[in-house]
Amino acid sequence: TQLLEQSPQFLSIQEGENLTVYCNSSSVFSSLQWYRQEPGEGPVLLVTVVTGGEVKKLKRLTFQFGDARKDSSLHITAAQPGDTGLYLCAGLSGTYKYIFGTGTRLKVLA
Amino acid sequence: EAQVTQNPRYLITVTGKKLTVTCSQNMNHEYMSWYRQDPGLGLRQIYYSMNVEVTDKGDVPEGYKVSRKEKRNFPLILESPSPNQTSLYFCASSLFPNNQPQHFGDGTRLSIL
Numbered sequence: 717t718q719l720l721e722q723s724p725q726f727l728s729i730q731e732g733e734n735l736t737v738y739c740n741s742s743s744v745f746s747s748l749q750w751y752r753q754e755p756g757e758g759p760v761l762l763v764t765v766v767t768g769g770e771v772k773k774l775k776r777l778t779f780q781f782g783d784a785r786k787d788s789s790l791h792i793t794a795a796q797p798g799d800t801g802l803y804l805c806a807g808l809s810g811t812y813k814y815i816f817g818t819g820t821r822l823k824v825l826a
Numbered sequence: 827e828a829q830v831t832q833n834p835r836y837l838i839t840v841t842g843k844k845l846t847v848t849c850s851q852n853m854n855h856e857y858m859s860w861y862r863q864d865p866g867l868g869l870r871q872i873y874y875s876m877n878v879e880v881t882d883k884g885d886v887p888e889g890y891k892v893s894r895k896e897k898r899n900f901p902l903i904l905e906s907p908s909p910n911q912t913s914l915y916f917c918a919s920s921l922f923p924n925n926q927p928q929h930f931g932d933g934t935r936l937s938i939l
Contacts, residue, residue, distance in 0.1 A: 722868075747925050749927070756932070758830075758916050758931055759928075804868060804869065808925075811924060812857070812876055812882065813874065813882075813884060813885075814859065814871050814928075815871070816870065816871075817868055818866060818867060819868050
């Protein structure tokens with residue numbers, strides 16, 4: 717079974733701090749997505765990365781796909797309370813099957 | 827409004843009583859999927875469907891059935907629910923499976939006593 721391990725599991729930081737969330741696997745993925753989930757709702761897509769080494773930026777969020785397409789990272793600069801939530805990575809295995817990471821629960825304190 | 831609708835949102839039932847969780851999308855998406863979310867395990871894919879009448883197993887299909895008779899609907903069936911199927915379930919759809927955002931429903935919290 718393919719696994720995507722996320723670290724850290726939990727993160728509590730002060731507003732204005734930077735943080736990085738990691739998503740690692742021993743398997744290669746066709747593409748990788750990052751989602752954010754709020755309580756009582758389904759996950760919402762933040763970004764999709766497809767090419768090994770690809771870097772995408774979404775305002776204060778920077779996403780990177782590993783060169784070998786086995787890992788990814790999400791870096792948040794100057795975190796704000798609105799960034800609080802559950803962050804999930806999801807790798808596409810082959811053409812149709814998605815493998816989700818275990819999630820990183822982020823809390824940003826004002 | 828583009829959306830994925832799941833029903834019911836909450837259900838408490840007993841072991842062995844067949845139940846169906848419905849999922850409907852209004853975006854003409856080809857790909858649909860069911861996940862369960864458990865603490866510490868993230869989301870795990872139960873079944874997915876590439877198009878009408880085409881379905882396949884995800885990572886945790888045991889104890890579940892699905893059907894895709896129409897493009898918009900993808901019900902999840904628990905023929906004989908057991909307590910280990912107590913979980914939060916999400917339906918999702920996307921235009922195609924690769925490189926397209928999955929749109930998720932708001933979830934169904936299922937408790938099997």
